[in-house]
Amino acid sequence: MGTTQLETVPEPKYWHLKTVLSDALDSEFAVGEILPNERELAARFGVARATLRQALEQLELEGRLQRRRGVGTTVAPPRVGVDVGSEAGPHTWPGAPGDAWHTEEHEAAPAPAPVARMLGVAGDAAVHAVRRSRTTGGQQVASEVLYVPTASVPGLAADVEEEPSGAARARAVLRELHRLQLAGQDRTVELGSARADDARRLDRLPGAPVLVVTTRYLADGGTAAVSVATYRADTCRLSFSDTDAVALLAS
Amino acid sequence: MGTTQLETVPEPKYWHLKTVLSDALDSEFAVGEILPNERELAARFGVARATLRQALEQLELEGRLQRRRGVGTTVAPPRVGVDVGSEAGPHTWPGAPGDAWHTEEHEAAPAPAPVARMLGVAGDAAVHAVRRSRTTGGQQVASEVLYVPTASVPGLAADVEEEPSGAARARAVLRELHRLQLAGQDRTVELGSARADDARRLDRLPGAPVLVVTTRYLADGGTAAVSVATYRADTCRLSFSDTDAVALLAS
């Protein structure tokens, strides 16, 4: 037979396409530049649009491309590193002076089931939900909800609920939380997909990939609060530098 | 007009389908159970198979489902938490006694460009590449390559290169690395897609979503080694517990 190669694993078209595009991105395009539209790219490579889109999806997942409906596909800047491990020194409460977040909203509502379990409260018990957001370089990169059981803020004046501004109520909850002695914290990171509300806030479509950082704040031998922060997975690189290392690099 | 609802945002079919399936998964299926095949599910919901697949993809990304070619779609167990922050106590070298990894292979080759930059070596300079793997509950969850510049292991006997067993060579490199004083480390986490070789090792298809953990090991005021570990994003939840917190919870 005339077979010149033993094709042990026939590479899918979209996979090959991805590497070709990736190389082209490195050599022929500048950050922010607009690519030809999908119909033209598909024609140029001789594939169906769906196949081309499969390759673009991968590249977007890797943070190489940014696609926006009605606009086009652009070359994405390198991912930004966002500090998660030592925002304002280790072992500080959220909302401590100098942290990277903007306090936005407050609501009293039941926590999601897994969070309620971590807090050790009933699934239908109302807790304080403080929403915060984080921006880097003018871009919104994360959206967070901090769940604080009422038991963690016993001194909170009842009349703050009357306060019309959500941000003011939120700050009051944080202030009260800071009275507790923080004993430690405990973080997990996992992949998720953006719910509709987070997606809107992060300027993405529902289902967009996000990195979910769940932090448990420990005090008094129990869990005093839990925060769930969702970061844009396409544009962010989470950084967990330990403080010794940071000092060392700076020196 | 007779419009009963203001449809501000018409929900895509696959998105609605996802929530329906997600609820069904919670209430009607047990972990490990096999779902009806894609053609039947599509018919049952009255959508094209591609649309059904879009919903399944999302659920797989969230770790709710597991799909295997030639076998079927099964309900996935909850994600396993894998400790990344304090494997064998903080500030220990990789390969220290008691860590969670299995040392497998060694190769002398140039490091990828970004790693070479971090190490401060030329892009084409050969470095030691030590491959390790990590399993949890019989399942391979991560695959790692540790890059060690020759300058970090000056005492390494030249004749280890003759050693036929890759694992033995790898262990020799680690042993020599442990002679250095570890000053600190610095970690980042980002989303990536599995390259062909990692995909095979992790029993996934190329392009599968992975969490890439890059660790920089600092010694002597510089970067002594860099490790790049890829974790299965569908089955893993990375945990960065600080040691105080662990002690507190155990007590």
Place this chain on the structure above:
DNA sequence: GAGTGGTCTAGACCACTGG
């Protein structure tokens, strides 16, 4: 060989952005 998920096609229409 039968049945599964994975890839691919060629088309259509929709939602959104911008001039």
Place this chain on the structure above:
DNA sequence: CAGTGGTCTAGACCACTCC
């Protein structure tokens, strides 16, 4: 309004697993 990416369809064939 024209042009973009996002959704959806109905079909085909392929690669893989297991009996």
